Amino acid sequence: MFTEIINKKFPAKDIKAPESLIIKNIFIPGKTPNEDLAADILIEKGIIRSAEGIVDTCGIEFDYPLYPGINSEKKHVLGISSNGKAAILNAGGLTCSASFTDMHVHLREPGDEEEECINSGINAALKGGITAMCCMPNTKPVIDNDCLVSFIKMKAAKSDFNIYPAAAITKGLNGLEITDFGVLKNAGAAAFSDDGKCVQDSKLMYEIMRYAKYHEALLILHEEDYSFSAEGAMHEGYYSTKLGIGGISPLSEEIIIARDIMLAEKTGAKVHITHISSKKSVEMIKSAREAGINITCDVTPHHIFFNDSALKNYNTNLKVNPPVRGPEDQEALIAGLKSGVIDAIASDHAPHLDSEKNTTFIKAANGSTGLETLFKASYTKLCIEENLNFLHFLKLISTNPSRIIGHKAGQISSGSNADIAILDTKKQEIFDVRNTYSKSSNSAFDGIKLYGKIICTIKNGKIVFLDF
């Protein structure tokens, strides 16, 4: 069974693993002092029983290797104890973390299953070390009724994966009429978002926030003033001028953020601003928080990894909305992550068919896939290039987004859910989108050398992805 996963490199959902899993020789950041003094983790029935010290396997490890062809000299070996009760994974000093949470994903189901479906999205997520995600409602039809929320919850449950659906704020994302927040919340909507669209009417937004406060609902807001963005396709700056592409001023986002901060202050609604892109946005959110306003925000890996100079050859895979901005904005976003003003990193995974990207820049669709690169790309930028503390970094892709969407995140400690990602933080590989599990291959990171490889993803104590 395990052979299958390894040879086909496909996340097996139906592995009948033994009830216990012992991960030997693993580095737990913040717990074990260094990789040489690694610890063991014992997992039983999906719960971590022990995550300190050494688990005694009575010398029977690897009695029965689960797959042939890998010799025991190889560091990372998966075997089974001779009594057949425990699977044993020798991590050989690799690093582990609570698995990741991506709070901004487009799964395209229902409606655009040729681009992505819930199952393919889950597979891509597991390959990226992600075991919980919040999916956006701009499907066809729009997730603005309880049946669709239930449908998504049901599909996710079948795959033993945590999906937190965001339901639409306005019916059909029309920006005019508020959806049934109460009914949707009861059906399992974890948040409300018109992502891809933005409510332009300020009075309506005020009523939305009052209503969200009344239902204690989380709003995830895509901030865009259409009068600034309508004629543009990339950041307004030197490169838009040079390339002759209409520019989108950061004011498009900033004006709406300023408005929504004022509305959040007035109403007390719980507001999360997604994919912020500019320096001024970071500054405004910082001072709003200092004033005690209930507001959080996230940024995407592509907005911290790239700036508009990466578009100089009209790279359509990096055509995203909001656009990647200038170097100063990029720096401010990185600084915001370091200082804690920005709470989370979210991928804005947006799959598109080749035909929507293989065209002129102006005609190309917005968005990049991102589940498989959420960790790698942000880790490379923040921890390798910018020396961000690794524990702080893990908060940005696990603890904080989980807290915001109300997911009980894993922790590497006794009694916690065994949702774990095992990482090779030193491994550097070219990201090749031909190997993606997503149905689409429009990744802005294709062909880029990234640090950090997800070796194994464990969900509820089961190995759901393994790539030695």
Added chain:
Amino acid sequence: MLSVKNIIDTENLTVADVNLIMENTATFSEVLSRDFKKVPALRGKTVLNMFFESSTRTKNSFEIAAKRLGADTVNFSASGSSLNKGESIIDTVKTLQSMIVDLAIIRHSDSGAINYISSKINIPVINAGDGKHQHPTQALLDLFTIGESFAEFKNLKVAIVGDILNSRVARSNICLFKKMGMDVTLVSAPMLMPVNMDCFNVKIASCIDDVIEETDVLYMLRMQFERQEKKYYPSIREYNSFFSLDKKRFMKMKEKSIIMHPGPVNRGIEISEEVMENEDEFIERIKINRQVTNGLAVRMALIYLLLASDQLEKEYVH
């Protein structure tokens, strides 16, 4: 030989490329002044004229240029929207390429479309204008026209007036003029000016009167009030008072200065009726018709250079 295989923008041309193009243009310009205006240098070659955006002037210019060189031409016209549903630009281009053509001349309404198409096909491409990006043959013919009036390009004072924001002519000309050492001033209003123009090493002026007396080359851009997506610039009347060339302003200009325009002129907007009427009288100064003639020579030079070097390369390989 040119250092480039395609003419997509003016940025990637070296000064040596530009000089080579100018020399060849001079040769073809001389040919065009003869009674027999043909040089059958490219007999047996086929040039594809693909216009995804309507144009008569530029298309005719390219077609005549190819024919004067003895090449056959294939024409294709379609506005972006009238492509068959589901048929991509690339499918269209590849279909035509498979008819064994040697060079493609392409115009498209999307900026970057020629970069995109040229990366997918393996014949030389000339950009005949893409969106608001570049129009390199216009820039080269303008340069040649300037060269006919002045001994050298260095430090010539050029003023480019009008809608810089929406103009591919401005983008390709600024780059080429700077490359050749000219002193470029842009005369425009905020809503007609792209951001970060300071990075292009140009001067900025807000009214034509600020530059009129010292300018050697006054380059008027076409102002398309009817084609503005959103009308931010107030009115023609306002435009006239800040940017139009009228008789009074014309009289203030240096004696040897020249007036250029990519055509067609909106009489009464960029240039007043009165000045246009005196076009023949001031033929030495108003170069608009000369630009059109030189366009033919420049395009002959470019087609010739691209195909000749392509030929040389092939011979070298075999």
